[in-house]
């Protein structure tokens with residue numbers, strides 16, 4: 427029988443969201459998930475699932491039932507010929523990487539941490555970097571979901587519910603309990619980190635993106651120095667990354683925490699701290715297995731916004747950001763992270779129908795972020811920016827409709843599958859105006875009229 431706890435306080439990783447669900451449940455089987463949905467329906471309670479709580483907004487917050495799939499984890503099967511794995515949705519990405527590696531496989535791409543649950547990361551469109559690769563949801567070939575009636579449905583390329591709607595569905599269509607994902611034979615990579623001048627980045631950007639399997643960079647505020655990281659296939663014998671990890675833990679976490687606290691207490695030191703951090707970047711090359719390289723420890727807490735823009739607009743947007751930062755002099759020392767993904771056909775994907783560049787804006791926890799975030803949000807909207815669903819943003823439904831052309835189609839499916847809104851919470855009801863179809867239709871018409 428599932429474990430049930432009452433009235434526990436919950437907070438997310440960034441400590442920006444606190445809530446108290448009516449009940450917290452830990453099902454141990456798919457049948458129990460069905461039972462919980464039926465029970466919640468009887469009690470007229472709403473349900474949200476919590477993954478690892480690594481989203482920056484209240485998307486997982488529930489006033490009713492909060493379901494954790496921490497007891498529904500692990501790989502069910504691997505099809506070596508088809509190169510797919512069936513995985514229980516609560517599996518954490520670090521466990522998935524380890525278990526796949528034991529069988530000689532891996533995911534083709536991952537983000538920069540691996541603490542998320544597979545479902546939480548996938549359903550919000552979590553991405554890594556590399557222009558040949560889509561976000562994590564593009565790896566999904568089939569999923570099993572418990573719907574609002576408490577029944578299990580299968581979603582794949584042939585199903586009535588389109589996979590393109592369900593793969594990034596934010597927990598709004600049902601509770602995803604199982605996923606079949608594409609996997610690849612685990613490669614060894616050559617990872618390299620080095621610094622270059624911002625002007626060289628602009629000059630070589632196209633080449634760096636096209637010629638590296640995985641490429642990302644970090645632009646330090648008020649500095650000309652940019653850190654670039656690349657990962658490419660390697661034939662060399664993989665080495666242990668223990669030393670590399672220890673250094674990253676000390677430099678990027680303990681030392682950075684100290685500097686960040688200094689910035690918080692004495693905000694005028696932020697420029698100096700940013701420049702010092704940029705200068706401190708050394709060059710390193712490592713050959714290792716992929717699960718050792720994608721993820722880094724992130725112990726320094728921050729707030730984050732991240733937007734995707736069309737890839738071809740990246741250089742122009744970066745110049746505009748730097749100009750704005752110089753003019754406004756924000757107190758910020760966290761670097762801006764820049765990544766890429768291939769265009770896809772998933773309706774709520776930040777890379778829907780376009781190759782995309784991602785620009786992530788961070789602020790250390792406890793430092794004022796509002797003006798910086800508002801200005802960057804406004805600036806990036808001029809570049810057809812689409813917000814990451816798990817991160818902070820200031821966009822309203824009209825703005826979301828403009829950049830997500832399939833949003834209305836998604837909302838219609840949501841309404842069909844969950845007419846009583848059992849999977850909604852206050853955050854989504856407000857953001858997506860789910861109680862106001864009339865207004866949504868008007869909005870949609872006026873947006874089409876503009877085009």
Ligand SMILES: Cc1cc2nc3c(=O)[nH]c(=O)nc-3n(C[C@H](O)[C@H](O)[C@H](O)COP(=O)(O)OP(=O)(O)OC[C@H]3O[C@@H](n4cnc5c(N)ncnc54)[C@H](O)[C@@H]3O)c2cc1C
Pocket residue numbers: 439440474475476477478479480481482485486495515516536537538539541542543544545546547548549550551552553554596597598600601602603724814815816817
């Ligand atoms: C330090 C840090 C680093 C990050 N790095 C990256 C990165 O590199 N790339 C990137 O794109 N994003 C990144 N993110 C964002 C993060 O990947 C997403 O917010 C992701 O959703 C978090 O996964 P989670 O398991 O914590 O899900 P949660 O935040 O707990 O939940 C996310 C959403 O999914 C729903 N959900 C979870 N499980 C299920 C389920 N089984 N069925 C239905 N709905 C479900 C929840 O209700 C919620 O709406 C980062 C976040 C942090 C804090």
